[in-house]
Amino acid sequence: MTPPHGVGIGWRTEIAGFVAGLPGLRFVEVVAESVPADGPLPDGLVALRERDVAVVPHGVRLSLGGAEPVEPARVAHLASVARRLDAPLVSEHIAFVRAGGREAGHLLPLPRSRGAVDATCANVARAQAELPVPIALEPIAALFDWPDDELDEAEFLTEILDRTGALLLLDVANVYANARNRGTDPLALLDRLPLDRIAYLHxxxxxxHGGFxxxxxxxxxxxxxxxxxxELCARHRPPALLLERDGHYPPAPELRAELDALAGVSGYPVVT
Structure with a gap:
């Protein structure tokens, strides 16, 4: 299980051919729910594993921040995908996607309350007990804060990481979006997070749009x-970073240029 390192990209069927042609690629991320728990794996992922490219399953449906216990079947699916891909770790979101039996179909932000910390830590522990590899937790981008917040973002994230022992998947674009929409300083958040706990970056x-x-x-x-x-890499450069694209894929030269720009800013080797 080769750990993620260098510059990676989110594997999607629409750009599978492009990803397969990146000579310096060492890791990709795949949406865990798009991979079957049994039966044939997508050919593109099999070919990447044969090249010793690490594949990280990225879950979107566990609802780790939900008030209800995480569903065992969803954890079992994530665990199965991790085993099938010989993944070095898995990742999921500090968010909820369902409540009262209803599916939101979207990652929703948690109130930064002590109750939400307790619920999230309990669900992470339930998942960790079944997963064969470590889990990295990703804070999401949010367009609003709940009125009953008791902790600021750094306190909220750090307490969850400390209590669960989980790794951090930090999305730089989410940090920027939240700071811009809240009128806060993104560097102030970075300076208070445990950057040494980062498994990789998004x-x-x-x-x-509409003022946001x-x-x-x-x-x-x-x-x-x-x-x-x-700025983040100047403070602490994590082992890996990953470009996420989920639609409106540009021509290959533009996508290569974007990957090269990430490598240039961060100091990682180019993959193109």
């Missing part, structure tokens, strides 16, 4: 996010 594009910055994953990475990535 970087993605976004766009302004939206983390779209369908636009190029803007220069302020690249600048923030550079």
């Amino acid at each position: 970087v993605a594009g976004g766009a302004e 910055y939206h983390d779209t994953h369908t636009h190029p990475v803007p220069s302020p996010v690249l600048d923030l990535l550079g």
Whole structure:
């Protein structure tokens, strides 16, 4: 199980051919729910594993921050995918996606309350008990804060990480989006997070709409996010970072240029 290192990219069927042609690629991330728990694996992922490219399953449906216990079947699926891909770790979100039996179909932010910390830690512990590899937790981008917040973002994240022993998947674009939409300083958050706990980074594009910055994953990475990535890597450079694109895929030369820009800012080797 080769741990993630260098610059990676989110594996999607629409760009599987492009990803397969990256000579310096050492890791990818795949949406865990898109991989079957049994039966044939996607050919592209099999070929990457044969090249010793690490594949990290990235879950989107566990609802680790939900008030209800995490569903055993969803944890079992994530665990099975991790085993089938010989993954070095898995990742999921500090968020909830369902409540009262209803599925939101979207990652929803938690109130930064002590009750939410307790619920999240309990669900992470339930997942960790079944997973064959470590888990990294990703804070999400949010367009609003709940009125009953008791902790600031750094306190909230650090307490969850300390109590669970989980790794951190830090999305630089989410840090930028939240700071811009809240009118806060993203560097102030970075300076209070346990950066040494980062397993890898996410970087993605976004766009302004209706007075808010939206983390779209369908636009190029803007220069302020690249600048923030550079500031983060100057403080502590994690072992790996990953470009997320989830639609409106640009031509291959543009996607290569985006990967090269991430490598240039962060100091990692290019993969193209």
